[in-house]
Amino acid sequence: MMSAMKTLLKHLVAAAPTAENGERAVAEILKDYFLQHGLTAEIDIWDGKRANVWVYLKAEGNAGRAPLLVAGHLDVVPAAPEKWTTPPFKADERDGRLYGRGTNDMLGGVAAVAAALVEAARHRDRLGGDILFAATAGEETDSCGTARFVRMYRSRFAEPVGVLIPEPTDSRILRAHRGILWLKIAAHGRTAHGSMPHLGVNAILKINAVLNRLAALTLPHTPNPLLGGCSMSVNRIAGGSGTNIVPEYCAVEIDIRTLPDQSSEAVIEQFKALLAGIAEGDPQFEAEVSVLRRVDALETPEDSPFVRAVCRAVGTDQTAAAGFTTDGPYFATLGPVLIVGPGKPELCHKPDEYITTDALEQGKAMYLRIFQNRLSQ
DSSP states (O other): OHHHHHHHHHHHHHTOOOTTTOSHHHHHHHHHHHHHTTOOEEEEEETTTEEEEEEEEOOSSOTTOOOEEEEEEOOOOOOOGGGSSSOTTSOEEETTEEESTTTTTTHHHHHHHHHHHHHHHTTGGGOSSOEEEEEESOTTTTOHHHHHHHHHHHHHSOOOSEEEEOOOSTTOOEEEEOEEEEEEEEEEOBOOBTTOGGGSBOHHHHHHHHHHHHHTOOOOOOOBTTTBOOEEEEEEEEEOSOTTBOOSEEEEEEEEEEOTTOOHHHHHHHHHHHHHHHHHHOTTOOEEEEEEEEEOOEEOOTTOHHHHHHHHHHTOOOOEEOSSOOSHHHHTTTSOEEEOOSSOGGGTTOTTOEEEHHHHHHHHHHHHHHHTSOOOO
């Protein structure tokens, strides 16, 4: 079975499911894998190349119990071949490791779940309940596949006992992470020849006024015992079209990480008030704030029955918080969410990304234990 799992992972990597290529090919590979092992998977395809795939494994003798939802993502971030030792989309096995884009985040986790599901299907009488495994599109960009799947879920399936997300956590159980709020502030000016700047309105200088205010800005919040505080970082700036042209446009993009009890709308209003304050003292100041991406924070209570049941199945009483953001908040509308999977989070999105074969096998065994434990009454 280890050989079959490694082969599956190699095929998933070879599909190169970046945002440019889409997830349709990798979804078809996963569907074929399940079909080869006697399981029927469904695919939802849109825009020609985007896809979600899911498979439902029904347990024997457990009628009426809520299903467990395992929710992974199919897409990977791009890879620059010149920065890799070996081609990023040709999985290379050496020294007990599988190298390739997505081996760690999170096609390795997807392969481990798929292999565990196939193994569990051989002994359905041992399952603690039904299992629904879904792998969705776009987690690395806009979570379009997850949002689409969650909308469909309620009309097709019963409320889950909980949701497992197989992100690489080194098999630690994580129950919280901060949210994402990406904002863009765009300033508008008036173009003029660079030799006559007094005839124009310099949008870069207007953004400079914004940056000066941001340097002193504090976002009101109460630190979370598990997650700490929120953060804000100005990470992109773009403006101007030529050295001899007064810029009529300039924009900055800001990465804010929010807490579970922090209102994104309140943060946005604070930024609007900041811009309004600048405009009061400068009649030529014109700027607006827009949302590039928003994902809520996640926190599943430590005393949740689902948390206790998964910890019992894995053999630990320790949970922690993730330093990264996941699709978990979308799935939290369905039930309690935990993040646990093989692979190391510090290897995500890097050149020469890898997962060890030991981690793959341990991940599969961990998911099988979870599947065979009774997670609901």
